Amino acid sequence: MANLPLYDAHAHLADPRLAPILPQLFAECVVRGVRRILANAARRDEWDAVASLSARHDIVYAALGMHPFFLADWDDHSADELRQAIAAPPPGAKIIAVGEIGLDFLSHRDSTAKQLAALAQQLLIARDFDLPVCLHNRKAWPEFFALLKDLRITTLRGYCHHFGASRDIARQALDHGLHLSFCGPVADPNSRRARAAALYAPLDRILSETDCPDLPAPQYHGQLSQPWQVHAVVQAIADIKKATPEVVAATIAQNWQELFTQP
Template sequence: MIIDTHAHLNAPQFDEDRQEVIERARASGIGRIINVGFNRETIPSSIALAEQYDFIYSTVGWHPTDAKDMTPEDLEWIESLCGHEKVVAIGEIGLDYYWDTSPKDVQDRVFRQQIQLARKVGLPIVIHNRDAHHDVVQTLREEKAAEVGGVMHCYSGSWETAKMCLDMNFYISFGGPVTFKNAKQPKEVLEKVPLDRLLIETDAPYLAPHPYRGKRNESSYVRLVAETAAEIKRISLEELCEITTANAIRLFGLA
């Protein structure tokens, strides 16, 4: 079995064939899927999906690109959902300096508020980090994120940054980009990440792995990420799947 630790199967890209996509994932040996809710629209549909399928779980959080839209009431709403039996983490949260949709100071405030909430409710956090490596690490340190830990989703940074995240009780997760032929840095970082801190994901419908690059991603493709990771780690695919599954179960407290 494999766990896709980050997907957006509630996205509109799946409206025409969501059931078939989920069935393909199950047929491909995907045992569980962590689906991500990240704003006012996607949180309810992510939870609804988790309620519909016993092997799908949900996260709740506020994405940095939408930070300017989050109200105090939204934060209270997220907190009220943290007790839901299928909610396993707060996220995806973090900083995004690539898309200029929310001011950096607003992103910072919303990020810190959600780390504080995670510590309050005792849930791990799912980190979105785009072109903001230094500030993400600094904020995680300042807000004592190590108390709850979490996962660096679809990791794209350096090994030096990864080491700092590992020291703060975080797992490092890799998605489709690590399968790309020109993905030198992600492959080098994956090789160094300890096996007991490694996770795999799709980020479906985004970032499809080779040979589907540029097309719609889906959870069944996480096997391609697993195959690449096993090759880089010089272990069997079966062992890679067993280890990353155990890691995901431990991090998200899955039954």
């Protein structure tokens, strides 16, 4: 697997848990054939970190946004600040998406109205800058599609991270133009929904990710996950689709090129 071109569409490289191992992590990624990592910001205070990582490392690209778990940071100025951060990045930074954004009504139901408002603003920012979005939606798919309708967004460029919803939701997401992205758990035979979605989605609408440092593939349980471990996701998708890892890796590479605007 070492020579497969690997693409991690969703990584939290600014997570403090990774800070002590970042130099080794990047060295290992190069050895293992990682071509691209999309570093997602979850909080306001990660925007600078992911932008400057993308300026310092050829393989790192950045997504700026605010995750539904961290909307305590989201106030009347946040949308303008996000526009400013995207419009005037640090020298050499490669900001190619808005993320991680979305709705999570499983564990954060109390902030429903704020989540909807923050997501609406961030979707409009993505539209205005013509950037794809990195979506985190959990137990909120009907509300998500209703919000798109309210905003008159019929097609949306981007991906649904850690996809594990039903086939009907997969169909609706694909119909809206979204890609489905899978991480470590898809390699676990018990992840029935994620595996069913990976089987259902056309290969040319699939991305691979790690969500590092979380959600390791089964063979890395007990460790912080790292972007190079995305090989396990490629292998799992190959097994599910009865394709070769080479074909899956090459198609994911092509999907990445088509989805993200490359400088």
